[in-house]
Amino acid sequence: MALLPARPGRYLVSARAGNFATARADVLKPQGEAVTAVRLTLAAGGALEGSVVNKASQGPVPLAELVLTPRGLSMDERASAPQEERFSASSNERGSFRFDGLAPGEYQLEARAPGHSPKRLSRVHVPSSGITIEMEASAFIEGFVELSEGSPAALAHVSAFGAEEAILTETGAGGGFSLDVPPGSYQLTAQKGGKTGSTHGKLVVGAGMTLQNIRIRLGASTAIEGVVRQKDSGLPIAHAVIAALPSSEGGEVEVGRASSNPEGRFEVAGLAPGAYDVRVRAQGFKALHRAGITLLEGQRFELLAELASNGRIEGTVTGSAKQPLAGVHVSPQRKWGPLEGAGATVTNEEGHFALEDVPPGDVYVAARRPGSDANTRVPVKVESGKTSRVQLQLSDEGTLEGTVRLLGGRLPTRPVTVYAKQVEAPRSEGLEVPATAEGTFSIRAGAGRYQLSAWLVDARSGNDQEKIVTLEADQRQHVDLEVREGTKPITVTVLEPNGAPSVRATVMGCEAGQSNILLEDLTDESGQVTLRVDSLGADLLHLWATNGGRSGDLPRVSSGSTRATLQLSPGARLTGTVRSAGGRAVDGFQLVVAAIRTGEDFFSQQKFEFTGDRFHVEDVAPGRLSVTATLPDGRAGKAEAAPVSGSAAHVEIVVEAGGGLKGRLLDLKSGEPIPQAFVEVDGLVSPTTGPDGRFQLDDIAPGPHRATAWERQHGIADKQVNILPGKVLELGDWYMASPPVEPGRLGLAFGMSGEDVIIRWISAGAGTGVQIGDVITAIDGATVLTPGEARQRELGPPGSPATLSLRRGTQRHTVTLIRAGSPQ
Numbered sequence: 048m049a050l051l052p053a054r055p056g057r058y059l060v061s062a063r064a065g066n067f068a069t070a071r072a073d074v075l076k077p078q079g080e081a082v083t084a085v086r087l088t089l090a091a092g093g094a095l096e097g098s099v100v101n102k103a104s105q106g107p108v109p110l111a112e113l114v115l116t117p118r119g120l121s122m123d124e125r126a127s128a129p130q131e132e133r134f135s136a137s138s139n140e141r142g143s144f145r146f147d148g149l150a151p152g153e154y155q156l157e158a159r160a161p162g163h164s165p166k167r168l169s170r171v172h173v174p175s176s177g178i179t180i181e182m183e184a185s186a187f188i189e190g191f192v193e194l195s196e197g198s199p200a201a202l203a204h205v206s207a208f209g210a211e212e213a214i215l216t217e218t219g220a221g222g223g224f225s226l227d228v229p230p231g232s233y234q235l236t237a238q239k240g241g242k243t244g245s246t247h248g249k250l251v252v253g254a255g256m257t258l259q260n261i262r263i264r265l266g267a268s269t270a271i272e273g274v275v276r277q278k279d280s281g282l283p284i285a286h287a288v289i290a291a292l293p294s295s296e297g298g299e300v301e302v303g304r305a306s307s308n309p310e311g312r313f314e315v316a317g318l319a320p321g322a323y324d325v326r327v328r329a330q331g332f333k334a335l336h337r338a339g340i341t342l343l344e345g346q347r348f349e350l351l352a353e354l355a356s357n358g359r360i361e362g363t364v365t366g367s368a369k370q371p372l373a374g375v376h377v378s379p380q381r382k383w384g385p386l387e388g389a390g391a392t393v394t395n396e397e398g399h400f401a402l403e404d405v406p407p408g409d410v411y412v413a414a415r416r417p418g419s420d421a422n423t424r425v426p427v428k429v430e431s432g433k434t435s436r437v438q439l440q441l442s443d444e445g446t447l448e449g450t451v452r453l454l455g456g457r458l459p460t461r462p463v464t465v466y467a468k469q470v471e472a473p474r475s476e477g478l479e480v481p482a483t484a485e486g487t488f489s490i491r492a493g494a495g496r497y498q499l500s501a502w503l504v505d506a507r508s509g510n511d512q513e514k515i516v517t518l519e520a521d522q523r524q525h526v527d528l529e530v531r532e533g534t535k536p537i538t539v540t541v542l543e544p545n546g547a548p549s550v551r552a553t554v555m556g557c558e559a560g561q562s563n564i565l566l567e568d569l570t571d572e573s574g575q576v577t578l579r580v581d582s583l584g585a586d587l588l589h590l591w592a593t594n595g596g597r598s599g600d601l602p603r604v605s606s607g608s609t610r611a612t613l614q615l616s617p618g619a620r621l622t623g624t625v626r627s628a629g630g631r632a633v634d635g636f637q638l639v640v641a642a643i644r645t646g647e648d649f650f651s652q653q654k655f656e657f658t659g660d661r662f663h664v665e666d667v668a669p670g671r672l673s674v675t676a677t678l679p680d681g682r683a684g685k686a687e688a689a690p691v692s693g694s695a696a697h698v699e700i701v702v703e704a705g706g707g708l709k710g711r712l713l714d715l716k717s718g719e720p721i722p723q724a725f726v727e728v729d730g731l732v733s734p735t736t737g738p739d740g741r742f743q744l745d746d747i748a749p750g751p752h753r754a755t756a757w758e759r760q761h762g763i764a765d766k767q768v769n770i771l772p773g774k775v776l777e778l779g780d781w782y783m784a785s786p787p788v789e790p791g792r793l794g795l796a797f798g799m800s801g802e803d804v805i806i807r808w809i810s811a812g813a814g815t816g817v818q819i820g821d822v823i824t825a826i827d828g829a830t831v832l833t834p835g836e837a838r839q840r841e842l843g844p845p846g847s848p849a850t851l852s853l854r855r856g857t858q859r860h861t862v863t864l865i866r867a868g869s870p871q
Contacts, residue, residue: 064089096145098143115133115155115156154172174484201220203265242265242267273348371398377413420490454531459486462481464501512530540611624700652730669692683748706747706771802832
């Protein structure tokens with residue numbers, strides 16, 4: 048037994064002894080728990096073996112350096128690990144590799160080799176064999192750096208900033224450079240002395256490609272400077288950390304960093320022209336994120352970073368009989384994940400807890416019994432410097448356990464995720480756990496009715512298998528799940544306008560003639576993604592893809608196709624100026640570029656911040672755009688633009704006193720307020736509505752607008768509004784109806800449970816007389832054997848009846864539903 052001193056927080060605890068494999072555990076030590084018990088079991092080690100090959104030729108890749116890292120229980124691919132927990136190996140002349148003495152579990156495997164792009168397998172099982180790592184050829188960016196008068200810039204520092212890393216080099220005597228980079232998009236910059244430069248827009252390069260003759264001319268450098276202070280008192284904040292990152296890359300690569308002095312002042316200097324995201328952090332305050340800060344040559348952006356002090360949450364946790372529960376772990380969370388910078392705690396004998404230093408805003412408080420996989424969560428609004436109070440009641444728990452097998456009973460060949468969600472609960476409350484290498488899983492969760500499904504690590508989009516089970520308190524419910532490879536896979540290749548594979552492009556799909564998103568996934572480093580379309584039940588599909596402002600569209604693709612290629616069209620450029628109607632100088636503004644919605648198109652927007660009165664934006668989506676400028680003093684204005692692919696559009700925006708919009712969102716059927724909803728006006732989005740359903744948007748440009756409200760359980764609602772300068776328009780009560788069902792359909796989604804077709808989802812207000820989990824045997828007398836067939840049979844003339852033959856338990860029923868009518 049060992050006793051280790053530790054502060055509250057998350058720890059990786061490991062133990063080694065003799066020839067045993069390392070035992071480890073991801074441990075959360077909560078505030079208030081004197082001793083956190085950890086039990087580690089040492090076992091004999093296993094092996095991981097496989098080979099490294101070139102993806103194009105399938106030939107061996109020798110001398111590849113491989114690093115194996117245990118995956119934390121948090122399942123965070125990018126989590127760092129100490130060197131002691133990282134295992135290294137190399138491939139031999141045949142490309143083969145082997146790791147020995149490993150503890151069973153899931154690991155992340157990374158490979159690097161000369162002339163090849165790095166490759167990561169985010170989930171591999173140990174022990175296992177036959178792992179194949181397919182590596183792409185390197186990509187290259189070559190060019191020259193010039194001084195302002197055009198002469199070569201020798202020994203200039205050149206940086207290519209991507210989503211995952213920065214690749215650096217120096218120019219030679221003639222100003223030339225060559226960068227070996229993974230396929231993807233990059234922001235390319237150069238620096239020498241006090242001069243900097245950058246390319247216009249992103250550079251996109253694919254495996255085996257070389258971009259040549261890229262030229263960067265050095266000029267006056269840019270900087271982000273300003274002051275960090277407390278939001279309420281205005282007092283300066285010293286020792287705040289300010290980091291600048293390439294905008295829109297979504298990574299953690301820092302371009303520059305600074306710390307505030309005792310007066311709160313800071314300067315991130317030596318930046319090249321371009322767009323940056325800025326993060327400001329200080330102990331005891333909510334972190335500030337400012338996206339799209341865009342600097343033209345020689346500009347200095349003055350940033351006022353006002354940080355709100357953190358708040359506090361107090362509460363109690365009780366059991367099903369309302370008795371206080373001691374030893375329950377309590378943590379603050381965001382809707383879809385952890386809350387940055389916040390710690391956890393544990394309840395005392397009276398079931399009481401206090402969460403200190405919680406960033407203000409909409410927060411979920413999650414409570415979990417020791418050993419449980421499930422959190423009970425309740426929303427709470429945390430206010431700066433104040434204490435919020437909340438009560439949580441935990442239900443009695445049971446255990447969902449079972450096996451996952453491929454069709455035919457074989458063990459899955461790749462890692463599997465098991466997903467459990469209580470019926471009709473929001474998706475954010477679901478549980479994801481990995482199955483073991485033996486295909487088993489165990490989930491400790493509250494009593495209730497659950498939808499369980501599983502999918503292979505790279506086949507989530509095509510899984511239709513699902514089981515509906517009821518879990519009783521103190522019961523162990525066994526569930527056998529099945530995963531299928533999919534019989535109708537389509538490998539979609541997305542190409543950039545220059546022919547390079549498009550990395551991390553979003554690919555979407557649905558039936559031909561529609562634009563509602565039924566399939567969605569991201570391309571890999573080869574610009575490819577495999578969509579499994581078994582469940583759509585359509586002969587023709589509509590596939591489209593976007594990456595930044597570039598987009599491509601295939602309106603009609605046969606569902607029997609195995610491959611499809613989407614060529615992206617170039618994005619557009621947008622330039623303009625901002626001036627005040629009253630003649631006052633404009634010295635900085637926020638710019639929001641949003642696509643003008645038509646029908647039920649999905650919402651897209653980009654945000655930028657500029658200093659001065661000019662703007663230049665690369666890679667915006669072609670088509671009708673709303674462009675809104677808002678000044679720090681609340682003046683606002685908007686203009687419309689319609690840039691064409693590959694060209695530039697110029698607009699002038701006139702700002703005057705902005706107006707506002709407020710009201711309350713109510714459910715049309717019940718009249719109850721709608722929480723967690725949004726209201727959007729020309730790309731400006733309100734904070735989520737609270738329990739009272741109220742919303743307010745400020746600093747809206749005067750003039751006519753289309754206001755849009757949305758929430759996951761309601762249909763999109765629109766209103767035409769006219770905003771007057773300096774006035775707040777009161778909309779009063781705004782009613783939202785259930786989401787509309789596509790004409791001719793029933794508002795049902797279908798899945799498989801073994802060999803049975805089941806109802807896996809029912810649209811709000813649809814499907815009276817049916818339940819989630821009902822087995823559908825026929826529609827209008829025609830037998831259905833797959834979800835695709837059910838979807839085909841479901842569709843009929845708008846307003847016509849549909850007769851469903853179903854089985855619920857041992858009982859058989861016939862239900863007649865009316866298909867949705869055509870919109871009026």
